[in-house]
Amino acid sequence: MEFDRFKSEEIDGKLRQEVIGREIIPCDTVVLAIGQDNAFPYIERGIGIEFGKWDMPIVDKTTFMSTRPGVFFGGDAAFGPQNIIWAVEHGHQAAISIHNHCQGLPVTERPPQGMHLTSTKMGLHEWSYSNNYDPVQRQKMVHVDLPARFKSLHTEVELGFTAEQTAAEVQRCLNCDVETHFTDSLCIECDACVDICPVDCLTILPNADEHELRADTLAPALNTEQPLFVSGALKQTKRVMVKDENVCLHCGLCAERCPTYAWDMRKFAVLIPHADSVVPATVAV
Numbered sequence: 001m002e003f004d005r006f007k008s009e010e011i012d013g014k015l016r017q018e019v020i021g022r023e024i025i026p027c028d029t030v031v032l033a034i035g036q037d038n039a040f041p042y043i044e045r046g047i048g049i050e051f052g053k054w055d056m057p058i059v060d061k062t063t064f065m066s067t068r069p070g071v072f073f074g075g076d077a078a079f080g081p082q083n084i085i086w087a088v089e090h091g092h093q094a095a096i097s098i099h100n101h102c103q104g105l106p107v108t109e110r111p112p113q114g115m116h117l118t119s120t121k122m123g124l125h126e127w128s129y130s131n132n133y134d135p136v137q138r139q140k141m142v143h144v145d146l147p148a149r150f151k152s153l154h155t156e157v158e159l160g161f162t163a164e165q166t167a168a169e170v171q172r173c174l175n176c177d178v179e180t181h182f183t184d185s186l187c188i189e190c191d192a193c194v195d196i197c198p199v200d201c202l203t204i205l206p207n208a209d210e211h212e213l214r215a216d217t218l219a220p221a222l223n224t225e226q227p228l229f230v231s232g233a234l235k236q237t238k239r240v241m242v243k244d245e246n247v248c249l250h251c252g253l254c255a256e257r258c259p260t261y262a263w264d265m266r267k268f269a270v271l272i273p274h275a276d277s278v279v280p281a282t283v284a285v
């Protein structure tokens with residue numbers, strides 16, 4: 001394969017390049033990996049791997065297996081230009097399929113995704129996350145002055161936050177990973193959470209069909225694309241706690257106010273299975 005040799009120079013703040021030679025590297029096969037095109041001349045046709053549009057292999061989007069069992073593709077080679085994050089995910093999914101294939105299990109048999117919800121409550125009004133959102137302005141990061149930047153193209157422009165700015169900036173976090181969690185058996189129907197909710201998204205009312213509940217909440221829950229949270233029957237009156245997830249701010253005030261810990265703020269973590277988390281199965285021989 002032939003390469004041009006370049007020399008790069010910075011002249012008057014501009015990058016100039018000049019071809020200064022040529023180099024040949026001997027090789028048997030060259031795999032094109034420029035992120036713009038796919039070429040599979042090295043895969044023999046007629047071995048069971050079917051190719052479709054743009055001469056791309058036909059790959060199952062769940063199992064990442066080609067039309068030839070036991071041959072898998074992912075990343076750009078499977079679906080054309082995407083980004084590295086997708087390629088890594090394809091690798092994880094293909095690894096599950098490869099594991100199943102080697103165990104003699106159907107590649108379509110895939111472990112489910114899981115989640116963890118961990119309470120952040122540490123005391124009556126103490127939480128393991130900072131629930132005090134600070135509406136201060138975004139901190140302005142110090143940048144290198146323009147004349148200094150032009151003197152060298154290698155200058156790192158953003159100098160980072162100071163310790164004080166960092167402390168102020170992290171207080172602005174909305175804690176999207178901390179979710180409200182309700183335990184109906186603990187609720188004494190004191191209405192404290194309903195009173196304090198700044199967006200009126202909580203209502204305690206007799207159970208009814210979804211259409212009626214949506215209309216009867218304190219602030220009607222009109223976005224039908226967002227599921228409504230409806231608790232089980234509460235102990236005292238058999239009414240239900242209804243929460244309009246569409247407008248909840250995750251401010252945590254309901255949990256802060258609740259005297260019985262029926263509302264809690266829980267940290268959410270999604271558990272994405274990988275090939276090494278697949279439970280070994282008994283294989284029939």
Ligand code: SF4
Pocket residue numbers: 180196197198199200201202243247248249250251252253254255
């Ligand atoms: S987290 Fe805040 S907005 Fe959401 S239900 Fe509780 S009090 Fe209301």
Ligand code: SF4
Pocket residue numbers: 186187188189190191192193194257258259260261262263
């Ligand atoms: S504050 Fe707690 S106990 Fe009172 S109504 Fe709300 S969830 Fe129930």
